[in-house]
Amino acid sequence: MPELPEVETIRRGLASHIQGRIIAAADFFGDRVTRRYLPGPQVLADAVQGCRIHAVQRRGKYLWLVLEPPVGEEFALVIHLGMSGQLLIKDARHPAESHLRAQFDLTGGPPVSHGEREAPGATGTQLRFVDQRTFGSLTGCELIAASGRPDGVPGLIGHIAPDPWEPAYDLPAVVEVMRRRDSAVKRALLDQSLVSGIGNIYADEALWLARVHGERRASSLSRTVLARVLRAAAEVMDRALVAGGTSFDALYVNVNGASGYFDRSLQAYGRAGRPCARCQTPIRRERFTNRSSYSCPKCQPRPRSGVGAERS
DNA sequence: ACGGAAACCTGCTGGC
């Protein structure tokens, strides 16, 4: 799935295309995409219809549209891309994608491509949600107050911690929580309630940069080392954002269908058997909580194994 | 509070 840099790339593209526009109509295909919205797809479609898109916001890997209804309070249309979700801006005449799960007809803005005008009777612009594996979801939610967030955050995002790009992100506080975690440091990095936005790719990249094996107990690492890991995560995600995110295939694309280029800059993730950029030792691949982890055997030695290892 | 596994899906790749 898109991690923080990919989701932010999508957010920026979305904002430039749809902010200020009106949702004329919404269609959900099947009921799985709105499974987290208990009243069901029809109620959600009715709720968003006629709303103005006031802003496009993000925390970690969650995106939401701040919607202004003709009458009543602002609310959020919350979007999670799961493993394979895409948000695309398309002319309505463009044929439906094979895994199209939702579409929103937009009015009140510029046309999709330069030189085209929105003539009377012409089809307009659509925001489309395409999702092959259907782990992504769309849901409606009220906005609640949150520090550093003038528009608030969706209530159902309450358990998601600030990501490293938010003003409310407090690195020393995260370090203190991690120090008390008797779990693998990689698990802590992936815990969205501790710090959000980091997924499997950037966790491995951060650990490689910081020269720490992901199975080291967080509680066995010094404040200095934990801070180094967290700063490495922020740094590698900063650089990935500049490159437009990481694409391995057509599953991650921005709203214009373009890929990111950060895969060329990865130092560990997906590089099993290829030389470490620091010491030339071949990168190893290991299983970790039912997924793959990549690391340098020399720069990132495994913790001592055995009962009681790495415990204070 | 934490670890681990399973569940939720579709599609692609590599080995036999």
Add this chain to the structure above:
DNA sequence: TGCCAGCAGGTTTCCG
């Protein structure tokens, strides 16, 4: 050529 196992950027939930 076909079949099947394994794998993929994530989150939630349940069990111990």
